[in-house]
Amino acid sequence: MNVKFRLTLMSFMQFFVWAAWLITIANYWFGTKQWAGADFGIIFSTMGIASLFMPTLTGILADKWINAEKLYGILHLLYAVVMFYLPQVNDPHTFFWVILVAMCFYMPTIALSNSISYTTLKNSEFDVVKDFPPIRVWGTIGFIVAMWITNLTGNKASANQFYIAGVSALALGLYSFTLPACKPSKLISDKTTFVQKFGLEAFKLFSDYKMALFFIFSMFLGGALQLTNAYGDVFLDEFKMFPKYADLYVVKRSTLILSISQISETLFILAIPFFLKRFGIKKVMVIAMTAWVLRFGLFAFGNPADGLWMIILSCIVYGMAFDFFNISGSLFVETSTTPKTRSSAQGLFMMMTNGFGAVFGSLVSGWMIDRFFTKAYTNIQATAELVGSQPNDQHLLTFLSNKGINVLANGDLSRAIDVKDWHSIWLSFTIYALIITVLFALMFKHKHTRAEQKAIEAINH
The missing domain is CATH 1.20.1250.20 (MFS general substrate transporter like domains)
Known part of the structure; x- marks a missing residue:
């Protein structure tokens, strides 16, 4: 199979497995789980936390001990396992730790995918400057396609978005083991200091x-x-x-x-x-x-x-x-x-x-x-006034029902609704x-x- 096509497929899937939930997770958090807004901010901080140390650690592994494509595949398989587990989590704080583990597996694969592409193109005597950008742009296309699939299948607020990510990451992880070998370069010597390694x-x-x-x-x-x-x-x-x-x-x-x-x-x-x-x-x-x-x-x-x-x-x-x-x-x-x-x-x-x-x-x-x-509303009348509706408006009642909120006989809500x-x-x-x-x-x-x-x-x- 053509080398550039194989790298293009890798690039497409690299961002597909991320975008399947990245843009829509807020709907799952606020809509399906009804968790607090302050806690949601820490979910997106996991990408930053993982980016502080994981790319460097995996870079050292790929440079000294293990083929880059094999390490890349292992990380995606581990990421898939975490994605499959994520829908079982019913506590926001546990959810944070699970997402953090997922990001520790996923974030370094971005740099590894670039490294694999560069090495494979050079070994195949292609011009990296000329041939890599058309390959990388398919990563963005993969991101877009994943967003569309999650939305069009009606899963932007459901746990299925994580299963979509998990299945595709599993496929990518297995596919990675078929890529051309990217052997360790041994660039990091035993004399390299801790400061230099990191x-x-x-x-x-x-x-x-x-x-x-x-x-x-x-x-x-x-x-x-x-x-x-x-x-x-x-x-x-x-x-x-x-x-x-x-x-x-x-x-x-x-x-x-x-x-x-x-x-x-x-x-x-x-x-x-x-x-x-x-x-x-x-x-x-x-x-x-x-x-x-x-x-x-x-x-x-x-x-x-x-x-x-x-x-x-x-x-x-x-x-x-x-x-x-x-x-x-x-x-x-x-x-x-x-x-x-x-x-x-x-x-x-x-x-x-x-x-x-x-x-x-x-x-x-x-x-x-x-x-x-964010303001909490506990009464149907106040909530209706906020959205320019009537207390018995079907859109409002459907919205509350989808959030698992019932209207009591006295007009109070069975659970407060947070409005941003x-x-x-x-x-x-x-x-x-x-x-x-x-x-x-x-x-x-x-x-x-x-x-x-x-x-x-x-x-x-």
Whole structure:
């Protein structure tokens, strides 16, 4: 079988097994399980926690002791086992620990999949720069397809999303053992120090003011990266409380609408060379931060009816927000460090955004939403007034019934319903992103360098 096709299939499945639940888990948490909002924030922090140490540990294993494709397969099989177990968990705190174990198995496979692709392409005498991007883009397509399948099969609030992830991860794990061998490179010698093995040398870069500033801002922006993944789908889904929105296609198929974000991501990748050549690295990073402001702001004022254009535009803007900062930031690190610390510095960049930043954003957002933007309603009259309905409106009664809430004879609810003020939630995220953008533009002093120009020219070619 063609090597590039086999790697393409791996890339497709790599992100399929993640997206089957990543965007829709909030519906399961808030809708099916009825767990507290503050606890939900820690679920998305598990990706950041796992990203702090697992990629480095598995990288050492693959470099010194075990074939990368075999390690990759083992990790996916273990991830599948955890996915199969997850629906049996009925306690939010236990759920956190189980998800954390799943992420410890899954997160390092992202880097391993890239490593396997690079090694296999080189061994087959392909041009990595030319041939890898078309393979990697199928990962994003896999992400989109998984979102669509979960939504179209009616499983965005059910435990079946974890079974979809588990079955596909099981298939990927077994498939991995058929991939071309990627033997250990033995790059890590016995004389390598602990600091060198774990890439901690890069922390010396914090002694440089500009690099320290860049990494700190990367962390704070990283706090925003997972917010729409965590809350975007449940935000659209909760419009079903409102009679004028309840039957709209956008509400019923919210995950499909959000998949525009990933489609946009694939398209904006193609635009990066033009923007970098036209504006330079710093301005592209500022453009990315501004796009995050628009991403949240459009959500704050959008709705599934006359404000649908804002929801769709927010999804389109996401591609610019996500791609432009990740790639321009990576180029800045590449051109601002020495060959000796370059790989460690790139790892530090990912650690600050997807590690510390993700943990910070997940924990703070979960606490903030539960503390300031969630109100418990115990009476049918008050709940009906909130959503502009009548106490006996069928949409409201169906919504309450789906949550397992009954209306008692005196009009009280058998269990309080938590209602989130999504407009204020997204607006607070907007203000947060705006502050970061303004401070970065003012404080980060950077001039276009010759090394950057060469790197940009390499991308253009």
